[in-house]
Amino acid sequence: MATESEGRVLLQGTGRALGGALLFASPIFMTMEVWQLGLVVPRYRLALLTLATVVLVLLLTRFFGATTAREGWRGIVTDAGIAVVMAAVAATLVLTALAVLSPLPEWRDALSVLAIELLPAAVGASYARGQLGRTARPSRVTGYADELLLMVAGAVVFSANIAPTEEVVLLAARTGPWHALALVGLSLALMHGFVYSVGFKGQEAPTGGVLRTFVVFTVVGYVLTLAVSAYLLWTFGRLDGTGAGAALTQCVVLALPGSLGPAAARLVL
Incomplete structure (x- = not known):
């Protein structure tokens, strides 16, 4: 009976992992630019992206707690592996059904596309597997470093669905210095307001004063979002051949939706 119960769990x-992958990554599954980028982005960048995905999922699984019978790092690695595999399965099923991929005869191209699709899907699978069950365990966020990692994960989910699109480059080309400053201010206001002001479930109280909270959490979270934006845009080749000013503007544009991810992660977890 115990074995049957463990198997059912x-x-x-x-x-849940499959459902979470579909829930978090459906927009990027159906984004045409992703299908094209998977064929032209250098393979070493895709390999780095895949490695970063696996490391992020491992760390998130440590926070969420293993749902298998195995304890310690064996359980964490098992849970993370299931999340990554189900994210790949979800992407393969959807893209094959949409006639985007032919996994068997074109497996190299298929793997390249899946490497891009995997990032938000695997994070979503990990979250759904660990936190959306009827017996979900409390997340193990114990310190400032944990908060920062969760903000990075939130930024990844919100940014990865938009970073491959050409709209980021087009909007950045139309954005002047004052518009960019306005975007920074708007992003900071949204991040801070969502977590501390508007009364969402999970709202936090400022610790150590409003100014300290704004600098230590909101500003640092925004800087992390800019870093995530820069890494994703570099991975997809959007920063190749651009000057520093144009590259920074692209990061600021992508950080507007991306900044909602850290706020959402802190509210939910």
């Missing part, structure tokens, strides 16, 4: 968790 494993199957349910695997189903």
Whole structure:
């Protein structure tokens, strides 16, 4: 009976991982630029992206807690592996059904596209597997470093669905210095307001004063979002051949939606 119960829990968790991947990554599954970028982005950048995905999912699984019977790092690695595999399965099923991929005869191209699709899908699978079950464990956020990592994960989910699109480059080309400053101010206001002001469930109280909270959490979270934006845009080749000013403007444009991710992560977790 215990074995049957463990098997049922494993199957349910695997189903949640599949659902979480679809929930978080459906927009990027159906983004045409991703299908094209997967064929032209250098393979070493895709390999780095895949490695970063696996490391991020491992760290998030440590926060969420393993849902398998295994304890310690064995359970964490098992849960993270299931999340990554189900994210890949979700992407393969959707893109094959949409006639975007032919996994068997064109497996090299298929793997390149999947490497891009995997990032938000795997984060979503990890979150759904660990936190959306009926017996979800409390997240193990114990310090400032944990808060920062969760903000990075939130920025990744919100930015990865938009970073491959050409709209980021087009909007940045139309954005002047004053518009860019306005975007920075708007992003900071949204991040801070969502977590501390508007009464969402999970709202936090400022610790150590409003100014300290703004600098230590909101400003640092925005800087992390800019870093995530820069890495994703570099991975997809959007920063190649651009000057420093144009590259920074692209990061600021992408950080507007990306900045909602850290706020959402702190509210939810």
